[in-house]
Amino acid sequence: MTKGTQADVNPDLKKERLKCNFNIQEVTFIIDGGKDKTLQRKKIEDVALNIAASIDEVPEECLNLKERYDNAVRKSCVYSNIVKNELLEITGLEALGSPGLRRTADAFFKDVSPFMLHLGMFVPTIIGQCTPEQQAHWLPKALEMQIIGAYAQTELGHGTFIRGLETTATYDPATEEFVLHSPTLTSTKWWAGGLGNTANHCIVVAQLYTKGQCHGTHPFIVPIRDLDTHEPFPGVKVGDVGIRMGFNTADNGFLRFNQYRIPRENMMMKNAKVMKDGTYVKVARHEKLTYGTMVFVRVTLVMEAAFNLAKAATIAVRYSAVRRQSQPKPGEPEPQILDYPTQQHKLFICIATAHALQLTGLWLWRTFEAVLADMRKGDTDSLPELHALSSCLKAVSTSDSAALIEQCRFACGGHGYMLSSNLPLLYSFVTATRTYEGDYTVLLLQTARFLVKAWEQAESGKVLTPTVAYLACAAAKEKVVWSDSVDGMIRSFQAVAAGKIAACAENIKRLTKTGTSLEDAWQLSTVRLVAASEAHCRAMICQAYWHEVTRLTASCSASVKIVMEQLATLYLVYWALETTGDLLRYSTICESELNKLQLKYEELLALIRPNAVGLVDAFDFRDEILHSTLGAYDGRVYERLMEEALKSPLNETSVQSSFHKYIRPLAKGKL
């Protein structure tokens, strides 16, 4: 954070910081995943942010589209040199996925770097889908930025249904080449970040044909532009998809092929190969290993959701400590808006959710690494569970984060609507995560497939995998006894999930028994399946969050343990109150217990209130990363709003030329 001198800090924020009764740094260590991680992040931030190139003299949003893109490319080049020359030195390849790198990127790009997908998907796909020989060829070039890549899977006609993609890659044994072709308008690759004008290479997911047979979708590395002139190669048509709600510097592109040839070696051959004579050889033990990059990105998106929500919460809580409005008690000064319980209700759940998603995200990352280690030994047994886990957690975390960021904007009143608050841009960026890398509904339905199977196993007394082990108790079909202890609440969330999954399974059974096909029965149950999947995910987040808080605060100071537990309890109580209908249905909760729960919630808001600013300070965002007039560490909200307003191009002259061209002639009746 950029602390400046104490004298510069808004007096209300100063008082808030004096009120804080826990050690902020200890909480920062927990959020980062350990003291060593915090130190590494700070080192990366120090190195990267010392470079003045990140600073825009004119705010990004005041530039036109082309200027914004050019500026983003300029900064991307400076930034990638820093990554290459300085940051990879610090941690090696690991730095690419480090929180420090993620944070410093935001200091450079208020919107998105057109290189984001190069590091975010192109490089990970090379690592995940290439043979060691292919990696040795492509990875150094990609890391040295000699080539810049995109990930083109989605087409104009299909995003969700990957098996429906239409781009073809047909093997020609005579020349040992693949011929890439876009047979229809709808087969045009669409959306790939960095593809429009920036990338010279692209991972293309296409239907593989060899010896007249289709083998389904496979990834290929495809050079699309000349490395010197940057002109698209003959047979390649590439461009920008047009203006978007956000991501306008991400250079999302379209791509069409006309019988375009690439060498056989450019098929990514870790999981399947095509031999010189065209023989297709399957290497992977699991059908869906070619979807590996998506699983990886879904896993990272959970912490990404936490990170962006933490930024929004920091902005809104600091602003709410500075802002004073209304006069609830006659004759008394206007209170800080943070003192209104309704404001606390809007904001404290944002802090708690950022913690919940961050700690669940770290746990998911460790699970992902364990599954990856098993797969390296040829064991893919845990992949279905990882897919189910990452699918629902990606869906729920991105959806919650987007909704709560918008809530933070509402909490900032009119000033939250200013682009200089950074809340609108943050929202437009995060709401896209609910769709990309797998739409919300579609991913919850993927998890539902796993849950229904697990339910059937539970009913037949089979051993269940850890994340669905709770179904074994529920199969006994007893209503869970409500208790507002943490364990009691988690058990009740699990009972809700189990009850909903059981109802789905029963509905499917009922329909199929009366002659409906299994596919139709599934479709007719999908509204319930999505709800069941969401309930399962919520129960899992509650359990993982509480478990991690208990584990990580075991050696912390008492005050840190208290405040972390207050937040985690708030999260559980909030969701119990949000889902009272479900609890009434699947647990023994009654009216008086609901009233008690509401009181407990209001007590928690009051308990957290004195630590609210300390809690957002613990996210430890430097001002350069927050980019917000409302959220800077010093709380000089009004001064910054005015300073930013004066940077508007509309303030460059006191009279605009449009006055002389239109308004004056209109007034004189000469238009």
Ligand SMILES: CCCCC/C=C\C/C=C\C/C=C\CC/C=C/C(=O)SCCNC(=O)CCNC(=O)[C@H](O)C(C)(C)COP(=O)(O)OP(=O)(O)OC[C@H]1O[C@@H](n2cnc3c(N)ncnc32)[C@H](O)[C@@H]1OP(=O)(O)O
């Ligand atoms: C400024 C810096 C920001 C940094 C940001 C930080 C981090 C992020 C970094 C980078 C990313 C940044 C931006 C990303 C931009 C966006 C990119 C994209 O969107 S790329 C395109 C992504 N596309 C999708 O996600 C498509 C979604 N669709 C699918 O995944 C599948 O088609 C679907 C829906 C799963 C269905 O597949 P299908 O082949 O038809 O399968 P079935 O439904 O028939 O299921 C068959 C069985 O296979 C199982 N399955 C499916 N997928 C997987 C998998 N991935 N792994 C394991 N198993 C899988 C499925 O469950 C079925 O199993 P059962 O038969 O039930 O046993």
Ligand SMILES: Cc1cc2nc3c(=O)[nH]c(=O)nc-3n(C[C@H](O)[C@H](O)[C@H](O)COP(=O)(O)OP(=O)(O)OC[C@H]3O[C@@H](n4cnc5c(N)ncnc54)[C@H](O)[C@@H]3O)c2cc1C
């Ligand atoms: C900002 C952004 C960046 C992106 N970047 C990339 C990229 O770099 N590379 C890339 O390849 N792609 C990228 N994408 C594409 C993205 O992955 C897809 O948009 C996403 O997977 C959703 O697919 P779709 O657009 O086909 O939506 P659709 O599948 O058409 O969804 C439309 C609606 O139909 C519903 N629906 C679809 N199928 C089902 C079903 N089986 N059951 C129930 N409901 C269903 C959905 O829930 C949704 O409500 C990006 C998208 C965005 C917005």
